Amino acid sequence: MRFIFIFGRNPELSRFELDSFFESRSFEYNIVTAGTRGVVVDFRKNIDTDLLVRELGGTLKICSVIESKDSLNLPDSKFKWGISVYEPDISFSKVKEDFKQFFKKSGVKAMFYWPSRGGKGVQELTPTDIIKKKLFEIVVFKNFTGLTVSVFNPVLFEQRDLGRPNVDHSQVISIRLARIMLNFAGVKPGKNLIDPFCGAGTILQEALFIGANASGLDIDLKMTKDADENLRWFSEKYKTASSWDVRSGDARKLSSYFTSRNFDFIVTEPYLGPLLKKAPSFPEAQKIVSELNVLYSKVFKEFLKVVKPGGKIVIVLPEFVTESNKVLALNKDFIESDFEIIKALPYFEERHKLKRVIYVLKPKF
Numbered sequence: 312m313r314f315i316f317i318f319g320r321n322p323e324l325s326r327f328e329l330d331s332f333f334e335s336r337s338f339e340y341n342i343v344t345a346g347t348r349g350v351v352v353d354f355r356k357n358i359d360t361d362l363l364v365r366e367l368g369g370t371l372k373i374c375s376v377i378e379s380k381d382s383l384n385l386p387d388s389k390f391k392w393g394i395s396v397y398e399p400d401i402s403f404s405k406v407k408e409d410f411k412q413f414f415k416k417s418g419v420k421a422m423f424y425w426p427s428r429g430g431k432g433v434q435e436l437t438p439t440d441i442i443k444k445k446l447f448e449i450v451v452f453k454n455f456t457g458l459t460v461s462v463f464n465p466v467l468f469e470q471r472d473l474g475r476p477n478v479d480h481s482q483v484i485s486i487r488l489a490r491i492m493l494n495f496a497g498v499k500p501g502k503n504l505i506d507p508f509c510g511a512g513t514i515l516q517e518a519l520f521i522g523a524n525a526s527g528l529d530i531d532l533k534m535t536k537d538a539d540e541n542l543r544w545f546s547e548k549y550k551t552a553s554s555w556d557v558r559s560g561d562a563r564k565l566s567s568y569f570t571s572r573n574f575d576f577i578v579t580e581p582y583l584g585p586l587l588k589k590a591p592s593f594p595e596a597q598k599i600v601s602e603l604n605v606l607y608s609k610v611f612k613e614f615l616k617v618v619k620p621g622g623k624i625v626i627v628l629p630e631f632v633t634e635s636n637k638v639l640a641l642n643k644d645f646i647e648s649d650f651e652i653i654k655a656l657p658y659f660e661e662r663h664k665l666k667r668v669i670y671v672l673k674p675k676f
């Protein structure tokens with residue numbers, strides 16, 4: 312079976328997420344071709360695309376590759392259809408005309424739907440377009456044509472985010488990023504995970520959703536109470552069966568709160584320095600970086616004491632862009648002395664005043 316996977320706005324993250332997910336879940340797969348917006352994948356066995364698109368944070372659409380138009384299962388009654396063309400060299404109007412003729416010849420009633428945003432020049436339908444208008448979508452990627460079979464549903468993520476009893480959006484990472492990080496690590500049902508800077512518990516709730524046991528620590532007592540309440544709400548609403556345990560304490564003494572070398576995964580967005588309203592001056596950035604170097608070097612020593620041999624660590628670390636556009640990164644000695652860097656991928660959103668790099672690490676010892 313051959314499928315096209317179309318990625319979201321951080322394609323590099325989406326691609327690494329996909330590979331990590333398939334490998335950790337032992338999928339037998341082969342990448343046929345890859346481009347910036349997606350990949351074409353062959354699978355040896357049947358896959359549940361609806362489940363996959365719910366599990367992946369960075370994939371927007373999964374499309375089943377069609378060898379010829381005649382193999383398409385067309386709807387019986389009148390339907391709306393649309394196209395997304397991810398190849399600049401392939402003409403949108405030509406694909407549209409080809410399919411229009413084909414539908415006419417097949418005797419079906421099909422109404423063409425232009426993308427809601429950007430007018431006729433836009434070549435991409437959003438998941439919201441596809442879901443709301445119940446579109447039959449044709450996708451062209453590389454030299455493959457596909458029919459969209461499963462779409463990322465933003466409403467499902469919103470429910471897991473906005474429905475929480477306690478949430479301050481200036482403090483928490485997005486559900487989507489939490490999922491991507493968990494998939495980078497290869498978190499699976501039944502495994503043990505810890506977030507030593509758990510905040511309101513976003514990473515922990517998504518770990519529960521996967522079926523992993525989730526432990527969290529936060530220095531702020533209010534945050535641990537908030538996280539505990541959020542996780543209670545989450546586990547009842549989503550009927551998750553795995554356990555959670557949130558404690559109040561300092562990540563610099565992590566190993567004093569939890570059993571040693573018990574965790575398969577550490578996944579966290581730690582304290583990243585004070586909230587910045589504007590780009591810092593060079594001396595301000597230097598001060599923050601040197602404070603964070605001290606904090607992280609202690610915390611990384613603790614990571615070694617709690618993570619299992621062969622375990623994985625996925626952590627977001629900051630880089631500061633000063634008002635004069637100089638980039639100040641952390642001293643990486645505390646990582647390189649004890650951990651192997653499997654991957655380091657930048658993650659940047661306009662609304663953030665700092666750059667973030669997601670590291671995937673494994674202990675050397």
Ligand SMILES: C[S@@+](CC[C@H](N)C(=O)[O-])C[C@H]1O[C@@H](n2cnc3c(N)ncnc32)[C@H](O)[C@@H]1O
Binds near residue numbers: 483511534562581
């Ligand atoms: C960026 S937030 C984490 C957000 C969390 N990942 C989420 O999405 O809900 C960082 C958290 O680290 C906590 N923190 C700061 N210093 C800490 C320390 N030394 N030990 C443990 N937690 C700490 C803060 O109270 C804050 O809740």
